[in-house]
Amino acid sequence: MRSRSTHLVIPDPLTPGEVAIEARGITFTVGQRELLSGVDLTVHAGEMLALIGPNGAGKSTLLGALTGDNHLTSGSVTLAGTPLHEWTLKQLARRRGVLLQDNGVFFPFTVEQVVEMGRAPWLGTARDNEDEVAVREAIESTDIHHLRQRQVPSLSGGERARTAFARVIASRTGILLLDEPTAALDLKHQEDVLQLARQRAANGDAVVVVLHDLGLAAAYADSITLLQRGRVAAAGTPAEVLTSERITAVYEHPVEVFPHPVTGALIVQPVRR
Template identity: 60%
Template sequence: MSVPDAGAAVCTLHDVTVRRAGRALLDGVDLELHAGEVLAVLGPNGAGKSTLLGVLAGDIAADAGEVRFAGRPLADWRLGELSRRRGVLLQDNRTAFPFTVQEVVEMGRAPWRRTDRAVEDAEAVAWALDVADVAHLAERRVPSLSGGERARTAFARVIAGRTGAILLDEPTAALDIGHQEALLSRARELALQGVAVLVVLHDLNLAAAYADRVALLQHGRLAAVGTADEVLTAELVSDVYRTRVEVIPHPVTGQGIIVPVR
């Protein structure tokens, strides 16, 4: 796996704005994703989380501002070249055709065809199947899987590419608690190996547990960026989500736990 230098800015948004139908989905956003970190993007529905990930991935064009990947303007990268440097998991990861899990995960190696890294294909696919806990499903057809099994298969496809950056849009949404913890633990391990990991999440406590930094979006703007302790305060979360919450210390670890006031 080829990874950037630790701490280097891998993905950069500078004063980025995205407008649709006269509405700003992102409004003057500045954000960096660094090698070796897990950056969680949080915010209520419609805050701009998936739009931000789409801009970083190159799937959504910014109307204003600058987007860079590895120091170069994103528009300067050819798609094949970019696919070997970053992997993307979108919310909608449905597979229309009856591929097997093995075949879907093998698709994650497509950018490396006819390169000297193609010799890693079999080992990388086997590793990804194991890491995502879908090796026992390898011969199953994807349409026959549960939502959680499909989500883990999609995650396996992304990590099989062994890129230096991965962008994950709500990867835990369909997962049970055990697989949520397992997936984010794997993301954390990849970051410790130098991979830059951006993950869009709804669960604030998962973000607090696994992210090095969190970016909190509100109406397309960044409300705050920093560590979980700095950003996920009762006052700020209550304001952004329009729901009263309190932050209480975990009885063993002392880490703050966010709970709604009922």
């Protein structure tokens, strides 16, 4: 049996309903520009929360604050009850998986090698015996099995996006932070990715996802935080946040929100003259 250093600690799994991420009064300023102002946000284990808002509203900036990539001007973020600044990078890598907008890989790694990178945080721990299964399941669930031996620079934008998402899925962390995971995808793969994220939440993970498509947010999210100019304009269930009046005002374009006649799911549609 291989010896393992005492610092290779496996984090306890989150319990359903436990607060996975909590942000309180966070402000982020670059130069003279305040990109986030007094933002509060709570995400629970077993919940999928969507961040929505117009271009420049602060969605990706907020996600960067939750990952620790954006150092706050003021306010606090806790991850699984511990202040974010107290986590080491290795500890963070075992607690949350992050998918950024810019996920390009330009070195000639194969798809399988990139997905295997998602297992790096578990090297030398008791969970490294999951590597083979985790990589295989991530590749199959993201529909990239036929691309396994392709070099990533040869892929289309959508294929690269699915490869990057598979890397995050393979990490098997209890918290997923996803920045526009559907942006480069066709209709089928948009649904596949969000169904997979939804399933992870149903299995007890906490999922935060930045989305531009309000219909997808309505269909898949348990809760929504709507941002406007760096502030929270509304937060709650899809039905509470996605009203015609509010979305019309925030996006500065007339929008209709109505239930699907068969399923009752919310449909969000711009008014086209």
